[in-house]
Amino acid sequence: MPEDRAIETHDLSKKYGDRLAVDRLNLTVASKQVHGFLGPNGAGKSTTIKMMVGLLRPTTGSLSILGRGVSGDNPKVRREIGYMPELPRFPKHLSGEELLDIYGRMYGMSKTERRGRIPELIKMVGLDGRGKDRIGKYSKGMQQRIGIAQALISDPELVILDEPSIGLDPVGMVEVRNMVKDIVKSGTTVFFSSHLLAEVQQVCDHVTVIHLGVMRYSGTLEDISSKVMARRRLVIELEKPVDGVLAALKTMKFATVEANMNTYTLHLNTREDVRAEVSRAVTGAGGVILRMQEEGGGLEDAFLSLVGKEGMA
Amino acid sequence: MPTKKNRAGTLAAFIALLYYEFLWNIRKKKIIAIFIIIFAIATVQLAFTPIADAVANPPQTLQANSTFVFGGIEALTGIFLFLVGVATTMNTVSGEFESGTIVPLLTKPVSKTLVFAAKIVASVITLLAAYSFLVGYITIGGTLIYGPQDNLNLVPLGILGLTIGSMVWASVALTLGTLSKNSVLAALGSFGFYIGLLIGGTLIAAQLGASTVLFYAPGMGATGTTAACAGLERGGGQTFSTGTDGLASMLMRWVLNPGQVLNFCGFQFRASGNPTTTLLASDTFANVAFRDLWVSLVYVAGLLLLSWFAFRRSQIVES
Ligand SMILES: Nc1ncnc2c1ncn2[C@@H]1O[C@H](COP(=O)(O)OP(=O)(O)OP(=O)(O)O)[C@@H](O)[C@H]1O
Numbered sequence: 001m002p003e004d005r006a007i008e009t010h011d012l013s014k015k016y017g018d019r020l021a022v023d024r025l026n027l028t029v030a031s032k033q034v035h036g037f038l039g040p041n042g043a044g045k046s047t048t049i050k051m052m053v054g055l056l057r058p059t060t061g062s063l064s065i066l067g068r069g070v071s072g073d074n075p076k077v078r079r080e081i082g083y084m085p086e087l088p089r090f091p092k093h094l095s096g097e098e099l100l101d102i103y104g105r106m107y108g109m110s111k112t113e114r115r116g117r118i119p120e121l122i123k124m125v126g127l128d129g130r131g132k133d134r135i136g137k138y139s140k141g142m143q144q145r146i147g148i149a150q151a152l153i154s155d156p157e158l159v160i161l162d163e164p165s166i167g168l169d170p171v172g173m174v175e176v177r178n179m180v181k182d183i184v185k186s187g188t189t190v191f192f193s194s195h196l197l198a199e200v201q202q203v204c205d206h207v208t209v210i211h212l213g214v215m216r217y218s219g220t221l222e223d224i225s226s227k228v229m230a231r232r233r234l235v236i237e238l239e240k241p242v243d244g245v246l247a248a249l250k251t252m253k254f255a256t257v258e259a260n261m262n263t264y265t266l267h268l269n270t271r272e273d274v275r276a277e278v279s280r281a282v283t284g285a286g287g288v289i290l291r292m293q294e295e296g297g298g299l300e301d302a303f304l305s306l307v308g309k310e311g312m313a
Numbered sequence: 314m315p316t317k318k319n320r321a322g323t324l325a326a327f328i329a330l331l332y333y334e335f336l337w338n339i340r341k342k343k344i345i346a347i348f349i350i351i352f353a354i355a356t357v358q359l360a361f362t363p364i365a366d367a368v369a370n371p372p373q374t375l376q377a378n379s380t381f382v383f384g385g386i387e388a389l390t391g392i393f394l395f396l397v398g399v400a401t402t403m404n405t406v407s408g409e410f411e412s413g414t415i416v417p418l419l420t421k422p423v424s425k426t427l428v429f430a431a432k433i434v435a436s437v438i439t440l441l442a443a444y445s446f447l448v449g450y451i452t453i454g455g456t457l458i459y460g461p462q463d464n465l466n467l468v469p470l471g472i473l474g475l476t477i478g479s480m481v482w483a484s485v486a487l488t489l490g491t492l493s494k495n496s497v498l499a500a501l502g503s504f505g506f507y508i509g510l511l512i513g514g515t516l517i518a519a520q521l522g523a524s525t526v527l528f529y530a531p532g533m534g535a536t537g538t539t540a541a542c543a544g545l546e547r548g549g550g551q552t553f554s555t556g557t558d559g560l561a562s563m564l565m566r567w568v569l570n571p572g573q574v575l576n577f578c579g580f581q582f583r584a585s586g587n588p589t590t591t592l593l594a595s596d597t598f599a600n601v602a603f604r605d606l607w608v609s610l611v612y613v614a615g616l617l618l619l620s621w622f623a624f625r626r627s628q629i630v631e632s
């Protein structure tokens with residue numbers, strides 16, 4: 001197993017009863033990457049992550065973390081991982097500092113190490129002055145923050161965050177993004193899930209897109225637009241609706257057409273620039289073009305086409 | 314092969330887990346509740362005779378009673394051991410699932426086995442502390458109220474017996490909690506189990522007498538007597554519950570009077586007249602207490618093994 005692989009899964013699958021939540025996933029996360037795990041609700045992100053941290057057993061397939069096979073109860077692997085669960089719930093009767101202290105002990109940290117690390121983390125996640133309060137008195141966002149802090153307590157080699165910014169206000173989301181960027185600077189591998197492209201886009205260099213348990217893309221963010229056929233539309237506005245135009249546009253193989261009064265939308269399934277060809281066809285059928293505009297083609301559209309439902313792509 | 318550093322790390326993690334467990338039980342007032350139950354029971358035990366004497370007409374002077382402590386420990390059986398045991402463990406594992414705290418806990422570098430072991434050790438320590446407090450209180454209070462006490466050297470054995478006897482019920486509750494991941498089900502299920510055994514045991518005792526089946530059932534067990542079975546209906550002799558609930562009494566008697574023979578009598582009902590009584594088994598205190606001890610330990614070990622296995626196999630679908 002190469003040393004530079006932080007996470008590697010081999011045909012990893014998980015079934016809940018009859019429902020296949022993760023379907024033969026082959027995922028590789030290189031060390032020191034910030035890897036976004038992107039997918040809509042129910043895609044199988046949390047299920048995959050729970051297998052990585054040993055909460056769930058794979059139905060079939062295998063995975064290894066930092067070169068160690070994860071099978072059964074493997075505390076050695078977990079020693080190197082900091083994990084923040086999706087919507088984490090901690091013992092309400094403990095204060096934020098006590099929680100970090102107890103978890104720190106479980107990682108085998110000495111008293112001195114814990115004394116140094118805990119105030120630092122409390123400050124970093126923005127809980128300054130609230131560290132001695134019981135977690136039961138924390139707001140949802142504050143629980144999320146202590147969740148991030150406890151994932152970092154042992155200064156782990158690999159940090160796995162399951163939707164870290166869910167439940168945070170917009171300012172909090174920006175803060176979390178900046179925290180992730182800071183973690184990465186110290187050479188830590190970060191794997192985090194999200195259903196928000198914008199979030200992944202701002203912090204990650206690599207991304208894996210999953211939909212209905214199936215991996216749809218894995219690679220760098222730059223490559224996504226060239227490797228994935230993004231949704232593109234050509235919107236044409238005519239002076240007035242003309243009968244022949246729709247028929248003429250419908251003969252084009254590279255697009256499907258939608259008409260609404262004098263506006264025609266072509267959903268393209270090609271990467272080519274087809275504006276000249278379309279223009280000729282419209283004019284030939286007697287239409288007068290007032291406006292022709294290309295829309296989409298960005299990362300967002302690439303993502304949407306990856307996770308698009310049938311008939312929409 | 315565990316290295317030295319590794320083992321030190323495991324020990325530190327184990328102590329952290331124990332600390333986690335005690336903070337949970339103390340802050341959630343569970344341990345306090347157990348101590349309050351115990352304090353109330355012991356106070357009633359201590360104060361009953363003086364109060365009864367005081368309100369009697371004419372008022373009686375309190376008699377010195379040098380066997381008060383010994384008798385007091387022997388009297389702690391049945392539902393009391395059950396309540397304390399179940400209260401100690403009904404949410405030990407299931408509470409973690411119910412609150413969702415199992416997720417962050419099990420993703421720390423501690424094995425499920427270590428987590429489970431810490432929970433068991435914490436439960437045993439809690440029971441041991443509770444019964445030490447109880448017996449200490451009865452001993453001091455008893456000496457002050459009833460004068461010097463006999464056989465105080467056997468008191469630690471009594472504490473041990475109460476703890477193990479209570480652990481039988483604690484293990485039942487823990488197992489049901491681990492299997493159901495639900496504290497209420499664990500408590501109710503344990504109570505059902507207790508009542509079922511009580512009814513079953515009573516029916517067997519009524520029909521067959523101190524049948525040897527009862528030697529191996531948790532709870533009150535078979536009743537043994539120092540009298541001969543043939544003359545049982547005429548009374549005389551002392552009777553003892555020899556089940557897991559009576560372990561404290563049995564262990565103390567074992568040391569006090571190992572050679573004393575206990576008879577276990579059966580009944581045979583006839584169409585008319587009194588039932589005849591027959592001797593089913595007879596054994597010395599030493600043997601009865603020894604069997605009681607291992608029966609209790611086998612139940613505890615078997616149930617804990619079962620819940621350990623269930624806990625290890627459990628997947629955490631809670632989020
Ligand atoms: N405990 C469970 N029992 C049965 N099915 C489950 C369970 N947990 C998840 N699933 C199913 O598995 C699929 C994947 O769920 P998962 O929680 O992994 O999605 P996700 O990508 O994390 O979604 P979200 O963004 O909503 O958190 C879904 O269809 C879900 O209904």
Ligand SMILES: [Mg+2]
Pocket residue numbers: 045046047086162163
């Ligand atoms: Mg999820």
